Amino acid sequence: MTALGRWLAPSHPAQLLLGLTIWSLWFVALYGGLSVACELAPPAPRQGALTGINTWLAVLTLATLALLAWLAWRGLCAGRETVGSARFIALVGAGLHLFSAAGVAFVGLPLVVLTPCL
Amino acid sequence: MSESMRTTPEVERLHSELSAVWGNPRGWRGVFSVVNHSTLGLRFMATGLVFFLLGGVLAMLIRTQLALPDQDFMPPEIYAQVTTMHGTVMMFLFAIPMLEGLAIYLIPKMIGARDLVCPRLTAFGYWCYLFGGIILFASLLLEMAPDSGWFMYTPLSSSEFAPGPGSDFWLLGITFVEISALSAGVELTVSILRTRAPGMALHRMPLFAWYILAMSLMIVVGFPPLILGSVLLELERAAGMPFFTVAGGGDPILWQHLFWLFGHPEVYIIFLPAAGIVSTLVPVFAGRPIIGYGWVVSAIVITGFISFGLWVHHMFTVGIPQLAQAFFSAASMLVAVPTAIQVFVWLATLWLGRPRMSLPMLWITGFLVIFVCGGLTGVMLALVPFNWQVHDTHFVVAHMHYVLVGGMFFPLLAGAYYWLPLVTGRMPSERLGRLGFWLTFLGFNLTFLIMHWTGLLGMPRRIYTYDSAMGWDLYNLISSIGGFMMAAGIAAVLVDLVVHGRYGRRAPHNPWGADTLEWSLAMPPPNYNFASLPRVESRHPLWENPTLGDEIARGEHARPGAAHGRRELLGSEALTGRVREVIHLPGNSLLPLFAALCLAVVCVGLLMRIYPLSLVGLAGAGVLLLRWSWENGGHSRAAPLGHNDPEDPPLHSRTADGPGRWTMGVALLADGAFFLALLFGWFYLWTVSPQWQMPDQSPLSLPLLLASGAALTLGTLWLERRVAALRRGHEAGLTLVLSAIAALGGLHVALLVAALLAAGLEPTATAHDATLLVGLAYLLVHGGLAAILIALQACRAGLGLVGARLPFEPGVVALLWRYQLGVFWILSAAIALLPRLTGAGS
Numbered sequence: 001m002t003a004l005g006r007w008l009a010p011s012h013p014a015q016l017l018l019g020l021t022i023w024s025l026w027f028v029a030l031y032g033g034l035s036v037a038c039e040l041a042p043p044a045p046r047q048g049a050l051t052g053i054n055t056w057l058a059v060l061t062l063a064t065l066a067l068l069a070w071l072a073w074r075g076l077c078a079g080r081e082t083v084g085s086a087r088f089i090a091l092v093g094a095g096l097h098l099f100s101a102a103g104v105a106f107v108g109l110p111l112v113v114l115t116p117c118l
Numbered sequence: 119m120s121e122s123m124r125t126t127p128e129v130e131r132l133h134s135e136l137s138a139v140w141g142n143p144r145g146w147r148g149v150f151s152v153v154n155h156s157t158l159g160l161r162f163m164a165t166g167l168v169f170f171l172l173g174g175v176l177a178m179l180i181r182t183q184l185a186l187p188d189q190d191f192m193p194p195e196i197y198a199q200v201t202t203m204h205g206t207v208m209m210f211l212f213a214i215p216m217l218e219g220l221a222i223y224l225i226p227k228m229i230g231a232r233d234l235v236c237p238r239l240t241a242f243g244y245w246c247y248l249f250g251g252i253i254l255f256a257s258l259l260l261e262m263a264p265d266s267g268w269f270m271y272t273p274l275s276s277s278e279f280a281p282g283p284g285s286d287f288w289l290l291g292i293t294f295v296e297i298s299a300l301s302a303g304v305e306l307t308v309s310i311l312r313t314r315a316p317g318m319a320l321h322r323m324p325l326f327a328w329y330i331l332a333m334s335l336m337i338v339v340g341f342p343p344l345i346l347g348s349v350l351l352e353l354e355r356a357a358g359m360p361f362f363t364v365a366g367g368g369d370p371i372l373w374q375h376l377f378w379l380f381g382h383p384e385v386y387i388i389f390l391p392a393a394g395i396v397s398t399l400v401p402v403f404a405g406r407p408i409i410g411y412g413w414v415v416s417a418i419v420i421t422g423f424i425s426f427g428l429w430v431h432h433m434f435t436v437g438i439p440q441l442a443q444a445f446f447s448a449a450s451m452l453v454a455v456p457t458a459i460q461v462f463v464w465l466a467t468l469w470l471g472r473p474r475m476s477l478p479m480l481w482i483t484g485f486l487v488i489f490v491c492g493g494l495t496g497v498m499l500a501l502v503p504f505n506w507q508v509h510d511t512h513f514v515v516a517h518m519h520y521v522l523v524g525g526m527f528f529p530l531l532a533g534a535y536y537w538l539p540l541v542t543g544r545m546p547s548e549r550l551g552r553l554g555f556w557l558t559f560l561g562f563n564l565t566f567l568i569m570h571w572t573g574l575l576g577m578p579r580r581i582y583t584y585d586s587a588m589g590w591d592l593y594n595l596i597s598s599i600g601g602f603m604m605a606a607g608i609a610a611v612l613v614d615l616v617v618h619g620r621y622g623r624r625a626p627h628n629p630w631g632a633d634t635l636e637w638s639l640a641m642p643p644p645n646y647n648f649a650s651l652p653r654v655e656s657r658h659p660l661w662e663n664p665t666l667g668d669e670i671a672r673g674e675h676a677r678p679g680a681a682h683g684r685r686e687l688l689g690s691e692a693l694t695g696r697v698r699e700v701i702h703l704p705g706n707s708l709l710p711l712f713a714a715l716c717l718a719v720v721c722v723g724l725l726m727r728i729y730p731l732s733l734v735g736l737a738g739a740g741v742l743l744l745r746w747s748w749e750n751g752g753h754s755r756a757a758p759l760g761h762n763d764p765e766d767p768p769l770h771s772r773t774a775d776g777p778g779r780w781t782m783g784v785a786l787l788a789d790g791a792f793f794l795a796l797l798f799g800w801f802y803l804w805t806v807s808p809q810w811q812m813p814d815q816s817p818l819s820l821p822l823l824l825a826s827g828a829a830l831t832l833g834t835l836w837l838e839r840r841v842a843a844l845r846r847g848h849e850a851g852l853t854l855v856l857s858a859i860a861a862l863g864g865l866h867v868a869l870l871v872a873a874l875l876a877a878g879l880e881p882t883a884t885a886h887d888a889t890l891l892v893g894l895a896y897l898l899v900h901g902g903l904a905a906i907l908i909a910l911q912a913c914r915a916g917l918g919l920v921g922a923r924l925p926f927e928p929g930v931v932a933l934l935w936r937y938q939l940g941v942f943w944i945l946s947a948a949i950a951l952l953p954r955l956t957g958a959g960s
Contacts, residue, residue, distance in 0.1 A: 031430075034439065
């Protein structure tokens with residue numbers, strides 16, 4: 001197995017950090033993307049939430065959500081098949097991925113209702 | 119360990135050997151050269167206690183001033199200094215160092231190690247903390263203390279509105295103290311990951327170690343943005359570089375971002391170790407294992423991450439788009455989830471156990487009540503409209519104290535009462551302790567519960583007096599009475615802590631019936647902690663084997679004694695706890711003290727604007743730190759193994775992945791956080807600053823930058839190749855190759871200097887040029903350091919201190935080269951290439 005493959009295995013300790021790192025990168029992209037987009041091309045306020053900015057950020061949010069959900073499912077399956085520290089890492093990692101997915105959904109929810117750049 | 123076990127001559131000899139090797143030197147030299155974690159941990163805590171008392175006196179002055187309307191007990195300028203210093207002292211000189219001290223004292227004992235992995239770094243951190251604290255506090259005695267609030271918002275803290283040296287004291291003193299925090303953060307991280315007892319896999323690690331691991335990593339990532347902010351603001355104040363001045367293309371809001379990027383995680387950096395105390399004590403006093411160990415670990419990790427995504431909720435009133443505010447509002451509510459997980463775990467453990475309401479548990483109960491209330495007002499403050507209403511009022515002050523005093527101070531005192539018998543061998547007074555608790559608990563709530571109302575009635579924070587017509591009189595008077603009641607409670611606790619050492623009842627062994635390894639030691643523990651290093655395959659080693667302490671003291675476990683005269687630790691695998699190597703630790707030394715003294719000279723020189731003095735101090739610190747690094751690995755002062763000594767497990771300097779490499783990796787993580795903050799500052803000013811001035815043509819010469827980068831790339835690739843060969847046992851021509859790589863490093867630096875000189879920057883005219891200068895200076899410092907370190911490696915290879923048998927060190931330096939390669943190309947792209955590609959200035 002390659003070094004990258006080992007790091008991505010569900011029982012590697014990096015799984016304890018991976019989900020929330022993805023959440024953090026998504027969060028930075030969300031806030032940074034919104035800020036830059038509002039500086040460069042702010043949409044008219046009357047458009048409401050149906051703007052290109054909201055749409056692109058929502059697509060990013062859904063993609064991140066799907067990735068995290070898949071990682072959580074993978075960790076859960078691996079946790080059932082392993083023992084000892086590998087099982088601990090896989091299950092805690094799965095829980096952290098799941099929380100990160102919930103965090104993406106919850107924090108991303110305002111994209112549906114709020115006007116950007118106002 | 120029971121005293122009766124030290125009876126046989128064999129056991130006596132074992133302990134004498136260890137005492138001779140691990141003992142602290144006597145006399146004045148001993149005071150200044152000691153590196154032992156127990157001694158230094160206690161020093162951290164004692165110094166933190168002194169600063170806490172000073173900060174407490176400032177709090178009493180504030181409450182005296184506010185007790186009645188229209189008071190003139192203090193003039194406004196002194197009041198501003200007192201409030202600023204109260205917050206600064208409590209946050210930077212008490213809370214963080216106190217918890218670090220506790221961790222430094224306890225972690226090796228809990229994970230079955232004899233010391234932390236970098237003992238001289240512990241000493242260096244302590245001296246930096248002490249000198250930084252003294253410099254900062256001296257400003258108050260000189261009546262020139264900072265007066266812009268503990269968060270030093272620009273432009274209030276800038277030269278225009280704070281022309282005196284107060285802000286400089288804050289910026290330089292805090293940066294000095296933060297060196298200490300980073301030192302502790304780095305070495306605690308590596309110690310927890312790499313020096314746990316054999317068999318102590320991650321899932322068997324004490325919860326306290328998980329909390330400290332998270333705290334340490336948060337310090338490593340969270341403190342650098344404030345260090346960068348402090349550097350930039352000091353450059354603006356001292357040299358006129360307009361990073362935060364709108365007219366020069368800067369933006370004062372950038373300071374708020376940098377400060378709160380540090381400031382909000384800081385709250386959790388303080389809370390997490392305190393929660394670690396709670397998670398350690400609750401199972402002991404409930405008499406059963408904690409419910410949901412994995413849930414707690416998850417909650418710790420979640421808190422560590424999410425707390426970095428909340429900083430903007432301190433800035434809801436600065437004009438950020440509503441949608442962005444909604445993101446941060448949601449994230450702020452999200453962080454309540456891991457905290458709630460922990461609260462429910464603690465309650466469930468108490469519910470299913472048989473709780474004993476001993477003195478430490480009383481403080482834990484007080485914590486639960488106060489902290490949960492503080493958490494609820496935190497969720498209220500996460501709501502944007504409510505936040506707007508109470509922004510900068512006493513409501514926020516009350517919330518902050520509920521979270522910080524409830525979340526840190528109460529668990530800290532629970533921990534102090536719990537571990538006191540371990541430190542002194544005596545029990546505290548139950549009666550005095552209970553009196554102290556009730557006075558503190560009632561006094562605290564009287565002060566700060568009432569303060570919520572004062573805030574809701576609109577009383578702003580930091581005003582030095584108020585008119586009676588405002589209707590705040592009674593509330594302020596009650597708060598002041600409560601404040602003095604709380605002070606009386608803390609005085610009772612302090613009396614108890616001081617006198618119990620002499621008059622307290624002798625503590626029985628493991629007096630609370632605890633499960634963790636520190637209670638297997640003698641009380642107080644010897645300098646070497648463990649006479650032999652136990653194998654740990656349970657989360658509750660002392661519940662599983664109550665005689666473990668006696669076995670350890672008899673030398674029945676690994677590496678008993680120290681006939682070889684070396685300080686040894688066992689290095690273990692981060693995940694499984696399997697033994698990988700023997701780690702030799704350096705002994706007592708004056709080098710950390712002298713290096714910290716030189717940095718104090720730098721600090722004082724900058725304060726007094728005597729820059730040649732600062733340069734001398736900097737050069738002195740550099741020489742001393744390099745000397746410190748020289749006495750390592752195969753050096754005779756590091757007491758290396760002889761050729762015939764056993765190599766199973768191998769000595770760390772004869773492996774390719776010893777703890778020094780991990781230390782470098784974690785230190786570079788901190789460096790990376792600093793770099794990312796710098797990059798954020800560049801892009802922030804570029805896109806947001808209202809009067810940003812980008813020149814039509816980038817002043818940086820692309821050919822020179824490309825040539826400099828090519829030399830660096832070539833050097834890094836060559837070094838990586840050579841390190842790989844060394845690990846395979848090929849050492850022919852090593853000195854020559856390392857010298858050539860050092861020359862490439864020198865060329866890289868020289869070309870970078872040429873690019874800087876050719877740019878003709880005017881850093882006092884525009885924030886653009888000032889940012890370029892800081893970015894290039896960052897690359898120059900790292901490039902210069904990389905070149906010097908590899909040149910030293912060439913010298914060491916020539917002396918036989920590095921080679922096929924000792925392949926460790928070049929791999930450590932290679933990490934720095936790899937890092938420099940990454941940041942060089944990223945920064946070059948950001949400051950030289952991207953403006954050209956986007957045509958930003960035209």
